[in-house]
Amino acid sequence: MIVGIDLGTTHSLIGAYGADGPTLFPNALGELLTPSVVSVDGDKVLVGLAARDRLISHPEHTVAAFKRWMGTARETRLGGRAFRPEELSALVLRSLLADAEAALGEKITEAVISVPAYFSDAQRKATRAAGELAGVKIERLINEPTAAALAYGLQDRGGEGRFLVFDLGGGTFDVSILECFDSVFEVHASAGDNFLGGEDFLDMMVDAFCRDNDLRQQALKTQELGQLRRRLEQHKRELSARTPTPLQMSIDGRDYTWGIDEDRFAHICEPLVQRMRTPIERAMRDAKLQPSQLDEIVLVGGASRMPLVARLVSRMFGRLPLRHVNPDQAIGLGACVASGLKSRNAKLEEIILTDVCPFTLGTQIARRDDNGQVHSGFFHPIILRNSTVPVSREDQFYPMHEKQEKLTIDIYQGENPLVANNIKLGEIAVQLDKRRSTDDNGVTVRFTYDINGLLQVEVTENATKRRHELLLEQNPGLLSPEEIRARLAALETLKVHPRDQQENIAVLARAERLYEEYIHERERLQEWIMHFRSLLDTQDSDLIARNREKFSEALDMLEAQG
Structure with missing residues (x-):
């Protein structure tokens, strides 16, 4: 089964394309929107509304807005261990997948995930790594504006x-x-x-x-x-x-x-x-x-x-x-349509989705001025921004000096004429035969950018036709395949609160948050928390459910009174 996911900065959604069109699945609390917040409670992990309430009551154990760190090596310490942005996103994905499996009654193995159109190569790779850490294959990354257009049915107008x-x-x-x-x-x-x-x-x-x-x-x-x-x-x-x-x-x-x-x-x-x-x-x-x-x-x-x-x-x-269309749900609904297209749902007419490369991609060159002096650090575009993808472009490059022993092809992303102000993605070093002239030591560099925002660079030596290839899998800040396997094993040791306990966890987290906020109501809130915790010990699901509803109503009244 393939699902569509909007992995958002503040909220995330999951759904699928079925007989009635795109459908979003509620979480354990009955809400379509799951806050993209993670909190560690002892040896267990909380995701969603309960975690968001703990931003106030347990800020040192809780984190939000980590989507902004995707593609970097930044780590956040929660509960005595460090989490990378990919791992935090993976925990949100796991929670969403559990909700989808509860709604569909089957295992989810594939997903389409929406990403900001302006996400870089590193950020897209990090999103794919998050999916792998969550145990799901990412069939496609769809740009959020394109997903929104699908949600509006602009193709049907x-x-x-x-x-x-x-x-x-x-x-x-x-x-x-x-x-x-x-x-x-x-x-x-x-x-x-x-x-x-x-x-x-x-x-x-x-x-x-x-x-x-x-x-x-x-x-x-x-x-x-x-x-x-x-x-x-x-x-x-x-x-x-x-x-x-x-x-x-x-x-x-x-x-x-x-x-x-x-x-x-x-x-x-x-x-x-x-x-x-x-x-x-x-x-x-x-x-x-x-x-x-x-x-x-x-x-x-x-x-x-x-x-x-x-x-x-x-x-x-x-x-x-x-x-x-509900602005909170539009991208999630569009991701569902994209998942239906990917699975070739019979209800959907064949739609061809094209996209563009959001950044200019190129390499570093040196220039010689009128006096013969060499100035390095200039950006030479190979694929211009907003080129329709998939796209492949090539150019020729030559050493600056006779008997030069090495030619380094640096790969950059950005719009500035100087590489120092752009983002370096990687490099390929080519050993030259210094017996050849500069004209005979040239190379052909080809950049290929695909629909998922992944860049392949090929360098071919013109004289020998030897090829050098870089898939940019070693971008600074990104996890290697070995690191992904190691972190996947570490995540498996974390205990995620069972889905059937989420309502109880959420109401307690909310009460603890209100205890922090309303200092004049602390005694009453403490009594309510103690009473509800004692009911949980009875393991009487009907009794717990009835009292949970009363507990929630009391919290609503308290918050309404300000």
Whole structure:
């Protein structure tokens, strides 16, 4: 069975394509959205809502937003052991797969996972490694804007059309321009910012709160900052629908009342809005289109609900965007459609999905000036950004000096004319025969970039036809196959809380979080927690279920009272 997964920065979803079309599966708590948060509780791992509540009550054992670290060697220590971003993502994937298997009643072996269009080669490889660590084969990585277009059924509108997909999630921003014709989805251009999302708008609110109340953010305790972020996140969500009531909370024994309206929120976030304009303008420029040539603009991603986003799009394109598919679910639904296409579901007409290379790929060269001096460190593009993939391009290179013994082909990704400002992906060193002239010691370099964002580099010596190949499997920060096997074995030793206990774990984690937040209700909350823990010891599932519902209702009332 093949499933579609939206592995998001703040929330993740899983589903499949069945007889009734794309269907998302609920988690053990009955929710479609599973928070992308991991927490270690003793020798057990929590994923999802219970883990998110522990961001406040147990911040030193809990981590979120680790999707932003994919493709790096960064490690996070939780419960006495270090986790890489791939491992944390794998734990989220395991939880999602358990939910899908519970819904389908069969083992999941394959998946299509959505990734930001602007994800680099290293980030895509890290996502594949996460799937391997979770025990599932990744059949395809689909770019999130392309998945969103599938969710909107743009391929079923008839005729031809050009669409701009604006995807602002919790941690990343993507914009893609697609054209649909004759059951072909062709991506003309992609651009984005992997460090711009809803979390950054929340950071602006935290900064404003601290400035207005003469607080130093660095001086706040971890629990206090976590509590403040959670309350302000709710405040930000209310801004999208109505003017929220003033926020009231206690920090370090002092009470604060603070509020913000939509106009001021838009004002303090103007630098982020300007950052969104740049990728949009770049994508339009690369696609060689004017706003009037677009048929629709589609908004997806939970952060796209902010009114300032719709205003930006309306000002830039002179029309209102489409938002009739739940922005939190659009990419997950599109991943489900992509999984149906991959499994050749009979209900789906054959759709050809094309994509583009989001970055320029090239090598380092040296140049000789008019005085004969050699200057190194220049970037020479081989595959230009927004080239339709799969794509293969080649070029010729020669040594700079007679009797040069070695030619190094450095592989870079980026848009800067100097390699120092781009990202190095790898290198191939070719030993030269110094008896030959520079013209006879040339090499042909071919870059091949495939639909999954993987790059193959071939270097052929022109004189001998000897070939050198690099699949870029040793990118800095990425796990080797041996390391993946070792970490897979280590993950197997972790005990993930059983799915049938998730509701009990979640309600206790929520109560502990409220205990941290509401200091005047601590005695009552402690009694409730003690009572519910004693009921768990009875192992009477019916009794536990009835009291869990009452416990949740009591927590709802407590939180509503503020």
